[in-house]
Amino acid sequence: MRTGLNLVLSVVVVALLGAYAGLDADPNVPNWEFLPNMVRSVPADAFAPSEQLPGGQVLLAPPAGTIPRGLPPLPYTAAPEDAVRAGVELVNPYAADDSAARARGGVVYANHCAVCHGPTGLGDGPVTLRGVPPPPSYAAENGLKLTDGQMFHILTYGQKNMASYATQVSREDRWKVILHVRLLQQRAVAQAAAPAAPPAAPTTSPAPPQ
Numbered sequence: 001m002r003t004g005l006n007l008v009l010s011v012v013v014v015a016l017l018g019a020y021a022g023l024d025a026d027p028n029v030p031n032w033e034f035l036p037n038m039v040r041s042v043p044a045d046a047f048a049p050s051e052q053l054p055g056g057q058v059l060l061a062p063p064a065g066t067i068p069r070g071l072p073p074l075p076y077t078a079a080p081e082d083a084v085r086a087g088v089e090l091v092n093p094y095a096a097d098d099s100a101a102r103a104r105g106g107v108v109y110a111n112h113c114a115v116c117h118g119p120t121g122l123g124d125g126p127v128t129l130r131g132v133p134p135p136p137s138y139a140a141e142n143g144l145k146l147t148d149g150q151m152f153h154i155l156t157y158g159q160k161n162m163a164s165y166a167t168q169v170s171r172e173d174r175w176k177v178i179l180h181v182r183l184l185q186q187r188a189v190a191q192a193a194a195p196a197a198p199p200a201a202p203t204t205s206p207a208p209p210q
């Protein structure tokens with residue numbers, strides 16, 4: 001019994017000594033790798049071609065009928081009658097005085113909309129100087145009449161010369177940018193109603209009488 005145990009222990013000791021002797025003294029040199037495939041996996045780039053996957057590329061189309069989690073489909077199409085229905089049914093989930101939502105809306109506007117609609121929403125963005133058909137001013141009669149839901153429909157499905165921004169601007173951001181459009185409308189209306197500025201005072205003193 002005792003001899004057997006001693007034998008086993010000596011084999012263990014010899015095995016450990018052997019393993020220790022095989023270790024490299026330099027800690028930067030890797031020793032025997034356990035599961036090397038996990039250390040050096042073969043990365044698959046999303047848009048790379050693939051011989052293994054159906055469709056011949058790494059990125060697979062979602063199976064038909066699936067929807068992203070937390071993003072139920074909107075019950076509308078791009079049709080004008082759906083734009084009208086969206087205008088009646090949809091309500092902006094963000095309050096007009098939600099300062100965080102307004103701030104985010106301003107950022108989205110500057111990044112995605114000002115290029116065409118202009119920084120103050122008059123429809124004079126820089127690309128309109130280079131041949132892109134200018135959008136109407138938000139403060140024009142039609143713009144002032146649009147409900148939040150109609151604007152959301154325009155941003156989601158596009159309208160005539162304006163393309164859909166559904167892939168670039170998330171649903172939350174679309175509602176937030178509408179708050180910014182409202183702010184621009186209020187400013188433009190207030191400016192139009194303000195009395196004309198008095199003529200600027202002369203900056204140089206008049207010449208003394210001769």
Ligand code: HEC
Binds near residue numbers: 133144165169
């Ligand atoms: C490529 C230029 C372009 C960009 C970028 C753009 N728009 Fe437009 N937008 C237009 C044009 C052109 C129209 C007019 C479409 C039409 O004739 O009905 C328009 C129309 C609108 C209208 C309706 C105005 C009205 O009086 O009928 C709203 C609201 C609007 N855009 C909001 C936005 C917002 C918010 C963004 C940013 C997320 C944005 N747009 C980005 C070109 C653009």
